[in-house]
Amino acid sequence: MLMKLSxxxxxxxxxxxxxxxxxxxxxxxxxxxxxxxxxxxxFVMLGAMSAVLFMVTLALPWPVxxxxxxxxxxxxxxxxxxxxxxxxxxxxxxxxxxxxxxxxGAIIVYGLAFLIWGPDQRYVPPVLSxxxxxxxxxxxxxxxxxxxxxxxxxxxxxxYILYRTRFGLSVRATGVNPRVALLMGIRSERIVQFSxxxxxxxxxxxxxxxxxxxxxxxxxxxxxxxxGFMAAILGGLGSPFAAAAGGxxxxxxxxxxxxxxxxxxxxPAIFVLILLVLIVRPYGLLGDYEAERR
Amino acid sequence: xxxxxxxxxxxNKSIALDxxxxxxxxxxxxxxxxxxxxxKSTIVNTISRLVSTxxxxxxxxxxxxxxxxxxxxxxxxxxxxxxxxQLFAPLTVEENLRLGFHRLAGKPxxxxxxxxxxDYVLDLFPIMKQRIGQRAGTMSGGEQQMVAVSRALMAEPxxxxxxxxSLGLAPMIVDQIFDILAKLRKDGxxxxxxxxxxxxxxxxxxxxxxMAVGKVRAEGPGNxxxxxxxxxxxxxxxxxx
Numbered sequence: 001m002l003m004k005l006s007x008x009x010x011x012x013x014x015x016x017x018x019x020x021x022x023x024x025x026x027x028x029x030x031x032x033x034x035x036x037x038x039x040x041x042x043f044v045m046l047g048a049m050s051a052v053l054f055m056v057t058l059a060l061p062w063p064v065x066x067x068x069x070x071x072x073x074x075x076x077x078x079x080x081x082x083x084x085x086x087x088x089x090x091x092x093x094x095x096x097x098x099x100x101x102x103x104x105g106a107i108i109v110y111g112l113a114f115l116i117w118g119p120d121q122r123y124v125p126p127v128l129s130x131x132x133x134x135x136x137x138x139x140x141x142x143x144x145x146x147x148x149x150x151x152x153x154x155x156x157x158x159x160y161i162l163y164r165t166r167f168g169l170s171v172r173a174t175g176v177n178p179r180v181a182l183l184m185g186i187r188s189e190r191i192v193q194f195s196x197x198x199x200x201x202x203x204x205x206x207x208x209x210x211x212x213x214x215x216x217x218x219x220x221x222x223x224x225x226x227x228g229f230m231a232a233i234l235g236g237l238g239s240p241f242a243a244a245a246g247g248x249x250x251x252x253x254x255x256x257x258x259x260x261x262x263x264x265x266x267x268p269a270i271f272v273l274i275l276l277v278l279i280v281r282p283y284g285l286l287g288d289y290e291a292e293r294r
Numbered sequence: 295x296x297x298x299x300x301x302x303x304x305x306n307k308s309i310a311l312d313x314x315x316x317x318x319x320x321x322x323x324x325x326x327x328x329x330x331x332x333x334k335s336t337i338v339n340t341i342s343r344l345v346s347t348x349x350x351x352x353x354x355x356x357x358x359x360x361x362x363x364x365x366x367x368x369x370x371x372x373x374x375x376x377x378x379x380q381l382f383a384p385l386t387v388e389e390n391l392r393l394g395f396h397r398l399a400g401k402p403x404x405x406x407x408x409x410x411x412x413d414y415v416l417d418l419f420p421i422m423k424q425r426i427g428q429r430a431g432t433m434s435g436g437e438q439q440m441v442a443v444s445r446a447l448m449a450e451p452x453x454x455x456x457x458x459x460s461l462g463l464a465p466m467i468v469d470q471i472f473d474i475l476a477k478l479r480k481d482g483x484x485x486x487x488x489x490x491x492x493x494x495x496x497x498x499x500x501x502x503x504x505m506a507v508g509k510v511r512a513e514g515p516g517n518x519x520x521x522x523x524x525x526x527x528x529x530x531x532x533x534x535x
Contacts, residue, residue, distance in 0.1 A: 166392070166399055169385075173393050176382045183342060183376060184396045185368030185449070
């Protein structure tokens with residue numbers, strides 16, 4: 001019983017780290033621009049599929065492949081910034097309009113990826129070993145552990161940047177009111193650009209790490225966006241840490257429900273739970289009022 | 295210090311300023327008064343380069359800044375206290391002040407400079423000392439205006455522009471803010487004050503402009519303007535021939 005529970009918790013922690021990373025990246029973009037980026041999951045997909053391209057097809061060593069993968073997601077982030085965000089924000093589009101624009105961006109990225117990799121499930125090579133190792137009575141593998149470690153590292157890095165640096169203060173100010181941020185001499189568009197790149201970076205790494213565990217295919221992005229979005233809503237969109245915690249919570253719930261009930265009901269049950277939480281706390285479990293503009 | 299030379303400006307192809315010329319000499323307070331919709335705020339936002347100009351030139355210390363970006367204008371030392379205060383409400387007072395300091399941050403001795411500026415504004419508004427860790431949005435309107443002025447002063451501006459600082463404030467608080475402006479002038483600061491409350495604003499000013507429907511209708515030393523027909527007509531909405 002205890003054994004089963006600890007396995008489920010480990011599985012939940014792994015999936016939760018992925019959702020948490022996506023929730024974290026979503027809320028970083030939301031924090032500076034008040035836009036939900038529906039293309040976030042596509043960055044994860046690009047991370048996983050780039051690993052296929054660079055490590056299997058081109059057989060590059062993994063550090064080189066990693067850099068190439070990061071180049072791919074950064075290019076995708078810049079394309080989204082220059083192709084969707086800037087043209088719309090300069091025409092004074094509302095955040096909702098820009099969100100629909102990011103959905104269009106997601107569909108385009110998916111289409112391009114489909115042309116390159118096709119519809120099939122692809123083998124994503126692990127960066128670290130998938131050989132089981134034993135920690136206490138738990139059996140896990142280095143890839144799984146490194147995913148959890150990366151989650152924690154990115155969480156701490158984001159916290160440090162946002163709350164301990166001058167740059168982070170500019171990011172938060174831009175999220176509250178980009179026009180007044182401009183009056184402080186802050187170049188708001190650059191701040192938003194940074195948030196796109198940084199969050200694409202996080203999602204790309206998440207994709208590369210989770211690909212070997214979940215498998216990779218070009219259609220994986222949308223579902224991950226939805227999961228990340230659920231994580232961010234459950235925790236609270238205003239704060240990256242709340243969004244990350246929401247991701248962990250969803251991963252745990254999924255694992256526990258699949259383990260003790262049936263995976264068939266896991267998904268709807270989670271939606272019901274999220275709904276209940278939002279009825280009681282519309283800002284999310286840990287959300288606060290920084291989410292409010294002005 | 296700053297000159298607007300026959301500026302035509304507006305939003306979305308409409309014209310809000312129609313050939314406006316204004317001169318702000320160094321070390322003075324210049325007030326622009328007029329009724330709601332006269333184009334006063336547009337002047338401030340044109341100087342901050344948030345409003346596009348169709349013709350005319352903006353000169354700062356002789357240099358043409360018409361083509362500058364908003365952040366570049368701030369870098370030059372032209373800083374605005376926007377209408378309605380516009381603090382970063384969820385952030386603390388201290389964070390708001392830090393954001394005001396953005397212009398000077400990142401330079402070699404900026405930590406010491408920050409302390410200096412902070413001491414300067416806390417000296418002007420001692421009440422902020424108890425409020426420093428509080429979220430700006432939770433303060434009263436008067437306190438928020440003090441933070442808004444302080445936030446602008448953190449940048450050590452050369453030209454301070456205030457857009458309707460009296461908006462929604464009790465008369466006593468307005469007097470307090472205007473006293474501070476007089477003190478800032480004594481410290482050598484140049485100030486552009488845009489106000490609907492014409493009498494107080496002109497009494498304080500060295501020089502004033504009366505605006506109506508996008509044009510300057512009268513100008514002169516502040517006190518002389520307080521009784522001109524143009525002023526009354528500006529507020530009663532009659533067009534001066």
